[in-house]
Amino acid sequence: MKNTQKDGFDFETKYSHNGILNSKVLLLNASYEPLSICNVKKAVCLIFLGKAELVADNSAKSLRSVSSSFQFPSVIRLVHFIKIPYKKIILTRKNILKRDHHKCGYCGRSDLPLTIDHIKPSSRGGEDTWENLVTACLPCNNKKGDRTPTEAGLNLVIRPYAPSHLMFLKNSVNRLEDSWKPYLFNV
Ligand SMILES: [Zn+2]
16 A cells, blocks of 8 residues: 555656646446546546546556556446436536527627526516526627517527526536547536
């Protein structure tokens, strides 16, 4: 164990400087259901502790420490199934922006100040729901005012929906690794 710890330390010293240990790894439950995204450092620790196993590696990269070499993890799977209670994504301004990829739901622009728009105005009974709230840039929001999109001559370019845990997982990374796709799209 002593050697292991020393090795782990060297490993970290060698790789932490260039951010390689922060590369993203998809973490699956024992059932292959996607759970979350962690960094390489955590993934290697989980494998090392026998809590997870490697499902897919990134063959273009490898990790070497003083005395061992590791396959660079891309997808890992927990050895023991963990039961995660169904978590509802909370309806917040931040989560609406995240769902809409920080783009205006009417013009698609992301380079303008963004607000949250009630598609059916609240003054006319529009509710605070995932389906009735959308990201809107300031000009579109001002143009729309207290009207429905149709009345204001605006078209929604996205369909607002209640997001799932999986959608948030997909949105939280800029580029999906090819090795992740079978697990993120077949569920
Ligand atoms: Zn807009």
